Amino acid sequence: MSLLWRNVFGQKTGDDSLAGFLGSIPLFAEMKPRDLRQLAALVHPRDYDDKETVFSEGDPGSGLYLIRNGRVKIFTRDSSGHEHEIAVLEAGDFFGETTLVSPAVRTASARTLEKSQLVGFFRADLLDCMEKNPRLALRLLFGLTRAMSERLHLADRELKRLHHALHELQAEGQD
């Protein structure tokens, strides 16, 4: 009887369900369980093979990908076709978020390093959500803005550090 109850009415909890996975991502930390369930209906889980291209540099970009499991390599190509690795991302990471709000081409390529499951969330879904469920869209955008500003802070700090290093080098050169 309890098995039947769980099958019919029970909701999967924890990392098993898509909603649980989404809740573990810092991007969606603000969300309540109900929001997460609605979000789980919006996103697109896709299974990728080993060494499958997710997107290439120059593709039209329209959203972000979350890694549910597996690993993804982010890289660029120089003019001779050599690959330069930028990062290897693992389960729980996300990439491509810069194109979610404003349409732009992808500035790097992404390819899986093993069999992976990625969860796509695209601009069309966000726009739909803004019309249907503005509260959820607000929380989504808030999380996204926070993640972006954290990255901006990091980039800013890195830039300052480089700037100082450059100054010191120039000062040494003058001496």
Added chain:
Amino acid sequence: MAESNGLTRGHVLLFFLVMTASIASGLAIFSSASRITELLHTATTGIVLPVLLALVLSFLLEPLVRLFERGPLTRTASIFLVFALVASGLYLAFSWLSPHWAEMWFSLRTDLPRYLGRGIALLKEAQARVQEIFPYIGGFDLPSRGRVLAERLFSHILAQTTGSALKIGGLMVLVPLFTFFFLRDGQKIVRASVGLVPNRYYEMAHDLAWLISRQLSQFVRGRITEAAIVGLVVGVGLSVTDIRYAPLLALFAGITNLVPYIGPIVGMIPGILIAMVDLGIGAQFWWIVVVYLLIAQVIVDNFILIPILISHVSNLHPLWVIIAIIMGGKLYGVLGMIIGVPVASILKIVIIEIRYYRQTFALPLGEFDS
């Protein structure tokens, strides 16, 4: 043939056997394919109209459903609420109008031959006048041709009333049913079919599907609203005169307005004919012409409605309009003539969206992919 000197009788025989077999199987495939398309056509004949109407209705009702869905209601509950609202609205309108409509319908059946006879007489007069000026085009018997055409049309309408009652009954069951499922599961259906696209192109397909469906719903809503407002304007304009059947004429003008260029002209013919026969050519007649041409078409439709409601993306070249009307008429009769042009516009929207997408982003060619 480099190795022709090595050909034996066995090779030639084998070659002929293979050729015969491939020709025979080609023929078999061709005939079975045409048989399959024939079956498909037969199977879908009854379903095209309800599906199309249900699609249009679900596009129209979607904003209302979304409005309720934003509140505490689930989607299914809000669809039921919208259905209940529409049904009660229709019931009220019907119970208020049906006595008038029945009366109008019966008197129209007796009046129609009179109008047609008068129209043919007018045609004859016009032809006699033209022949006075150009005597060498005497051979063509326009009036009797017109009479044959008109009589055929009239008997067709009479014969169809019983058949169409049955058809309408079927539609009244099927259309709400289809509309309900399109409203409830439409997005899931689109999502599932887009989901079949390979990973590499999924993002693009998803984006395109969204863009196209947004354009489509705008187009359908815009066209229907435009037709309704034009019909309303004609109805109001006609009802200040003494003309009979003003509501029917307004309905006709609204429906024909769905077809660009040709529709408005066809829509005004019965009104002008009835005005000419019943009212004579006088102040009221010219007012009716002004209502049809200047007020409804030029001012309301061209200057106000089309710029607001219809994006120029869906504009078709007049040539395509005529081709779409003829092809639609061949496929599904009068109904096909009305829906042919919107369907052509929809195809154009799909093509334009894809092209626009390709121009904005140079699409990947995929030759680097490993």
